[in-house]
Amino acid sequence: MDGLIMDYELNVPAILRRGEQLFGDKEIVTRLPDKSWQRYTYAEFAPRARRLAAALRKELGMGDGDRVATFAWNHYQHLETYIGVPVGGMVTHTLNLRLHPDDLTYIATHAGDRVLIADKVLWPLVENFRERAGFEHVIAIGDGATPDGAIEYEDLLASAEPGDLPDREIDERSAAAMCYTSGTTGQPKGALYSHRAIALHSLASAMAGVLSVTENDTALPVVPMFHANAWGFPFTCTLVGAKQVFPGPFLDGESLLEAFQQEKVTITAGVPTIWMGILAELDANPGKYDTSSVRAMVVGGSAAPQSMIEAFEKRHGLRILHAWGMTEMCPLGTVSELTSRERALSDEEQFRYRAKQGTPAPFVEMRARGPEGIVPWDGAAMGELEVRGVWVSSAYYETPEGADRWTDDGWFKTGDIVTIEPHGYIEIQDRSKDLVKSGGEWISTVALENALMGHPAVAEAAVIAVPDEKWSERPLAVVVLKEGASAADDELREFLAPDFAKWWLPERFEFVDEIPKTAVGKFRKTALREKFASAQPAETA
Numbered sequence: 001m002d003g004l005i006m007d008y009e010l011n012v013p014a015i016l017r018r019g020e021q022l023f024g025d026k027e028i029v030t031r032l033p034d035k036s037w038q039r040y041t042y043a044e045f046a047p048r049a050r051r052l053a054a055a056l057r058k059e060l061g062m063g064d065g066d067r068v069a070t071f072a073w074n075h076y077q078h079l080e081t082y083i084g085v086p087v088g089g090m091v092t093h094t095l096n097l098r099l100h101p102d103d104l105t106y107i108a109t110h111a112g113d114r115v116l117i118a119d120k121v122l123w124p125l126v127e128n129f130r131e132r133a134g135f136e137h138v139i140a141i142g143d144g145a146t147p148d149g150a151i152e153y154e155d156l157l158a159s160a161e162p163g164d165l166p167d168r169e170i171d172e173r174s175a176a177a178m179c180y181t182s183g184t185t186g187q188p189k190g191a192l193y194s195h196r197a198i199a200l201h202s203l204a205s206a207m208a209g210v211l212s213v214t215e216n217d218t219a220l221p222v223v224p225m226f227h228a229n230a231w232g233f234p235f236t237c238t239l240v241g242a243k244q245v246f247p248g249p250f251l252d253g254e255s256l257l258e259a260f261q262q263e264k265v266t267i268t269a270g271v272p273t274i275w276m277g278i279l280a281e282l283d284a285n286p287g288k289y290d291t292s293s294v295r296a297m298v299v300g301g302s303a304a305p306q307s308m309i310e311a312f313e314k315r316h317g318l319r320i321l322h323a324w325g326m327t328e329m330c331p332l333g334t335v336s337e338l339t340s341r342e343r344a345l346s347d348e349e350q351f352r353y354r355a356k357q358g359t360p361a362p363f364v365e366m367r368a369r370g371p372e373g374i375v376p377w378d379g380a381a382m383g384e385l386e387v388r389g390v391w392v393s394s395a396y397y398e399t400p401e402g403a404d405r406w407t408d409d410g411w412f413k414t415g416d417i418v419t420i421e422p423h424g425y426i427e428i429q430d431r432s433k434d435l436v437k438s439g440g441e442w443i444s445t446v447a448l449e450n451a452l453m454g455h456p457a458v459a460e461a462a463v464i465a466v467p468d469e470k471w472s473e474r475p476l477a478v479v480v481l482k483e484g485a486s487a488a489d490d491e492l493r494e495f496l497a498p499d500f501a502k503w504w505l506p507e508r509f510e511f512v513d514e515i516p517k518t519a520v521g522k523f524r525k526t527a528l529r530e531k532f533a534s535a536q537p538a539e540t541a
């Protein structure tokens with residue numbers, strides 16, 4: 001229309017241009033597999049990302065929309081792929097290293113991946129699916145001999161100049177990246193992210209009140225780059241010019257804390273299991289690490305127990321920022337950043353809010369649907385969360401059978417059961433498949449788990465539904481005790497009793513050495529159900 005604002009493409013090339021032009025001297029730092037550190041600047045990174053894009057097109061014949069798979073830890077070459085591939089008009093497809101070779105074969109084949117870029121240190125795993133997935137080219141990253149049949153990453157880069165990349169604008173509505181859900185709940189399904197979604201997701205993530213990422217930050221994503229785009233950090237940081245620190249293969253508490261201290265990390269992100277490891281390391285070594293630079297530890301992927309949030313803050317002065325998201329949402333949905341309303345409350349109330357999942361990011365809208373329709377925002381009525389927004393998938397990639405995840409009016413059904421408060425704070429009660437339905441009423445396994453993990457003897461707790469003749473289902477708690485600690489069923493039940501209705505309390509507790517985890521570090525409840533579901537009928541109150 002005459003006189004309107006220009007149509008500027010919101011795309012990954014624009015993210016790269018900004019990072020390079022304005023923040024050329026900012027650093028990107030990586031821990032290499034031999035534990036040494038690699039450092040370079042945005043000014044060195046950007047031409048390498050462009051070389052990669054040019055070489056993939058010129059040398060390997062890749063074209064617009066073609067898929068380039070990655071199988072790699074978090075490091076600078078992975079960042080070059082993240083940014084370079086979409087800058088060249090192709091699509092980065094991050095493969096999860098922890099998946100079974102059959103799943104990897106399925107995912108890579110389904111996505112149509114033509115090229116694989118993989119770490120040499122992961123080659124034994126690569127060999128398990130590389131033939132079957134039928135990649136046309138395999139590119140190897142890192143030191144050491146080039147594996148058979150692979151192209152050396154550095155040789156590929158050297159084969160092109162940044163200027164070889166065709167000078168053209170990339171349509172913001174074309175695909176830039178893709179991820180598959182990790183299959184916690186069935187066959188993995190692909191989410192295809194547009195340039196526009198990534199650009200707006202980066203902008204919103206950087207906003208104050210969301211993750212507040214600025215040029216002044218040093219970000220260390222512990223969350224793998226193969227788990228929902230490392231929650232967008234590589235794109236967000238490049239857009240705002242934040243220093244980026246990548247931990248390589250070293251995700252243990254000690255290595256991460258060393259990295260926080262050495263690089264003066266200000267913001268970091270990962271799933272609760274990672275933070276449990278860090279908390280244990282900090283508790284065991286008082287005063288060993290200087291973590292004073294860290295302003296926020298973003299926790300998501302599973303619920304962050306309130307006890308963990310409090311332990312970090314009260315014992316170590318470290319602040320957890322709880323966030324909720326999904327592969328189908330780029331992935332950011334909500335952040336539990338307190339508003340002035342909650343900050344006026346007591347400390348105890350503020351912790352309670354911070355353990356909730358929070359309020360939606362801009363341009364993401366939410367509602368919840370119960371058996372009788374959309375539920376009120378009263379903090380009590382439970383319903384399945386539905387979302388729509390500027391970076392929410394509109395369909396799974398070539399998976400027509402997944403279409404039932406979208407409502408007739410185009411909202412995405414998350415599968416998460418929530419309550420929503422009058423001011424829009426959401427709290428996840430459960431995944432719909434994990435809820436316990438006892439005597440026709442829902443019991444939140446997440447609420448029970450979080451409470452149990454607040455008991456001093458409990459390291460981890462997962463609650464699952466087991467069949468029950470009288471009540472249809474009852475909760476069973478699977479507990480891992482801390483080393484050297486002990487606690488009996490009765491003690492744990494009494495610990496829960498003040499906070500829950502009597503009929504919510506599990507009759508049965510199973511004590512195990514370890515809770516099986518999914519490829520992204522969540523409790524694998526399907527495995528627990530298989531193990532314990534044939535349980536004897538519980539005696540219920």
Ligand code: ADP
Nearest residue numbers: 181182183184300301302303323324325326327
């Ligand atoms: P998968 O579905 O394969 O586990 P995702 O990483 O996309 O892969 O998982 C998204 C789901 O993870 C959400 O639907 C929700 O159930 C859970 N989740 C993510 N963040 C949180 C959180 N902060 N609290 C509770 N659950 C969360």
